[in-house]
Amino acid sequence: MTEFIILIxxxxxxxxVAVGMVPxxxxxxxxxxxxxxxxxxxTYAGPWGSLxxxxxxxxxxSKEDLVPAAADGPVFRIAPYILFVPAFVSMTxxxxxxxxxxxxxxxxxxxxxxxxxxxxxxxALGSLAVYGPVLGGWASNxxxxxxxxxxxxxxxxxxxxxxxxAVVGVIVMANTLNFVDIVDAQAGGFWNWFFIPQLVGFVxxxxxxxxxxxxxxxxxAEAEQELVAGYMTEYSGMRWGIxxxxxxxxxxxxxxxxxxxxxGGWRAPFEFLDVIPGFIWLVSKMLFFIFLYMWIRWTLxxxxxxxxxDIGWKIFLPLAIANLAVxxxxxxxx
Amino acid sequence: MVEKVLFVVFAALAVGSGVGVxxxxxxxxxxxxxxxxxxxxxxxxxxxxxFFIAVVQILVYAGAILVLFTFVVMFLNLRQYQSMEQLxxxxxxxxxxxxxxxxxxFVVVALAATWTAVGGAYDPETVAAGGGNVAxxxxxxxxxxxxxxxxxxxILLVGMVGxxxxxxxxxxxxxxxxxxxxxxxxxxxxxxxxxx
Numbered sequence: 001m002t003e004f005i006i007l008i009x010x011x012x013x014x015x016x017v018a019v020g021m022v023p024x025x026x027x028x029x030x031x032x033x034x035x036x037x038x039x040x041x042x043t044y045a046g047p048w049g050s051l052x053x054x055x056x057x058x059x060x061x062s063k064e065d066l067v068p069a070a071a072d073g074p075v076f077r078i079a080p081y082i083l084f085v086p087a088f089v090s091m092t093x094x095x096x097x098x099x100x101x102x103x104x105x106x107x108x109x110x111x112x113x114x115x116x117x118x119x120x121x122x123x124a125l126g127s128l129a130v131y132g133p134v135l136g137g138w139a140s141n142x143x144x145x146x147x148x149x150x151x152x153x154x155x156x157x158x159x160x161x162x163x164x165x166a167v168v169g170v171i172v173m174a175n176t177l178n179f180v181d182i183v184d185a186q187a188g189g190f191w192n193w194f195f196i197p198q199l200v201g202f203v204x205x206x207x208x209x210x211x212x213x214x215x216x217x218x219x220x221a222e223a224e225q226e227l228v229a230g231y232m233t234e235y236s237g238m239r240w241g242i243x244x245x246x247x248x249x250x251x252x253x254x255x256x257x258x259x260x261x262x263x264g265g266w267r268a269p270f271e272f273l274d275v276i277p278g279f280i281w282l283v284s285k286m287l288f289f290i291f292l293y294m295w296i297r298w299t300l301x302x303x304x305x306x307x308x309x310d311i312g313w314k315i316f317l318p319l320a321i322a323n324l325a326v327x328x329x330x331x332x333x334x
Numbered sequence: 335m336v337e338k339v340l341f342v343v344f345a346a347l348a349v350g351s352g353v354g355v356x357x358x359x360x361x362x363x364x365x366x367x368x369x370x371x372x373x374x375x376x377x378x379x380x381x382x383x384x385f386f387i388a389v390v391q392i393l394v395y396a397g398a399i400l401v402l403f404t405f406v407v408m409f410l411n412l413r414q415y416q417s418m419e420q421l422x423x424x425x426x427x428x429x430x431x432x433x434x435x436x437x438x439x440f441v442v443v444a445l446a447a448t449w450t451a452v453g454g455a456y457d458p459e460t461v462a463a464g465g466g467n468v469a470x471x472x473x474x475x476x477x478x479x480x481x482x483x484x485x486x487x488x489i490l491l492v493g494m495v496g497x498x499x500x501x502x503x504x505x506x507x508x509x510x511x512x513x514x515x516x517x518x519x520x521x522x523x524x525x526x527x528x529x530x
Contacts, residue, residue, distance in 0.1 A: 134401070
C-alpha cells in the first residue's frame with residue numbers, strides 16, 4: 001500500500017514539474033525574445049512583466065470556444081490533448097536522483113519507472129505525439145491547416161529516424177536501454193558524460209529534437225508567411241492555448257531526455273559537488289537546453305521545406321549511421 | 335486480482351474500439367479507434383511483463399504504420415468516398431463468406447496448436463535472471479533465429495526498393511523537390527511558365 005501511495009506522490013510531482021515550469025517558460029520566452037531583438041518584452045503585468053503568463057491564460061480562458069461548422073467536431077476537440085499524454089508518460093522514465101534514497105524513513109527510488117526498454121519507450125511515445133498536429137490539422141477542414149498537418153507529420157517522422165539512430169550510439173556505449181543505467185554509466189564527473197565521445201550523436205539529437213518540437217528554424221508546420229498558422233489556423237482561445245501548452249511541456253520533456261542521455265542526467269559535473277541534490281542538477285541542465293531552444297528560435301530564420309528534408313535525409317541520416325558504425329567498431333575493438 | 339481486472343478492462347477497450355473500427359463510416363475516426371485499440375493491446379503485453387514487445391507494438395504499429403495510413407487518408411481526402419459500398423458493391427458478399435472461414439481457422443489453430451518457447455519456458459524470474467526482457471529477446475533473435483530475422487529484413491528491403499522504383503517514374507521533373515533548391519535564374523523557362 002505504501003508503495004502505491006509513494007508511486008502516486010511521484011506521479012503528481014512529475015506532472016507538477018512538467019506543467020509548473022510552463023508559465024515561467026512562456027515568460028522567459030517573451031523576455032528572451034525581447035532581449036534578442038533589442039526590445040523590452042512584457043513590462044506591465046507584475047514586476048518586470050512576470051505575471052504576463054497568467055494574464056495570457058486568463059485571456060485565453062475567457063475567449064469563446066469556437067469550433068468551425070465544417071470541422072470534424074470530436075477529432076477537432078481531442079487533437080490538442082494528444083500532445084500531452086506521450087509527454088507525461090516520457091517524463092516518468094527520467095531519473096531525478098539516485099535509487100534507494102531514504103526519505104522520511106521510506107526507501108524511495110527517485111524515478112517513477114525504471115523501465116527495461118526506456119529509450120525505445122521514449123521514441124515510441126515521440127512517434128505518438130505526431131497525431132496531435134496531424135489530426136488537428138485534418139479535422140479543421142481548412143487547406144492551410146491540412147498543409148501544415150502534412151508538413152509537420154512528414155517532418156516529425158523524418159527526424160525521428162535520425163534521432164533514434166543518434167541515441168543508438170549511446171546505447172551501444174552504455175550497454176543498456178534503461179535511462180537509470182544510462183545515467184549510472186556516466187558517473188564520476190563531466191568527462192564521463194556521453195556528449196564527449198558521442199558529440200556527433202549529441203548534435204544530431206539536439207537538432208532533430210528542435211524539428212520534433214516544431215520550433216524555429218524548423219517550424220514549417222505553422223510558417224506564418226505561407227500557411228497563416230499551419231495546423232493551428234482554426235484553433236482559438238483555450239484550445240489553441242492547449243496546443244501551445246503541449247508544445248512547452250514537450251520542450252521540458254525533450255530537454256530532460258537530452259540532459260539524461262548526453263549530459264549525465266542528475267549527476268554533478270564534479271564528484272565533490274554531489275552535496276547539491278541531483279534534482280537541482282537535472283533541472284539546471286534542462287534550463288540550459290531550454291535557453292538554447294529559445295536562443296535558436298529568436299536568432300535563426302526558418303528553413304525552406306526542401307532544405308529541411310535535405311538536412312534530415314541527406315545529412316543527418318547518413319551521419320547518424322556513420323556515427324553508429326564507428327562507435328560499434330571502436331567498442332568491439334577496444 | 336488487480337491484473338485480472340486490468341486485463342478485462344484493456345481487453346474490453348481493445349475489442350470495443352476494434353468493433354468501432356469496422357462500424358465507423360468516417361475513415362479517420364476508424365483510424366483513431368484503431369490506434370486506441372493498438373495502445374490497449376500494448377497495455378495487455380505490459381500486464382504479461384513483455385515490456386519490449388509492448389513498446390515495439392506502440393512504436394511500429396501505432397507510431398509508424400498508422401501514421402502512414404493517416405497520411406494516405408489525408409492525401410486521398412476520403413471524406414468524399416464515405417460510402418465505400420458504391421465503389422465495391424460485391425465486397426460485402428465476399429467478406430461474408432471469407433470472414434467466418436478466417437475466424438474458423440484461427441479457432442482451429444489456437445485449439446490444436448501446442449505452444450513451445452525457443453530455449454525453454456519463460457516466467458518473470460527466468461527473464462530477470464537472464465538479464466531482462468530486451469537482452470534475452472535479442473540473444474534469442476540473433477543467436478537462434480538469425481536466418482529468419484535476416485530474411486525478414488531482406489524482404490523489407492525488397493519492398494522498400496520496389497516502392498522507390500514505383501514512385502520514381504521518369505518524366506516527372508516538377509515532382510522533384512530539387513527543382514526548387516536553385517535560385518530563380520536557374521529555373522527552366524518551362525517551369526516558370528507552369529507555375530504561372
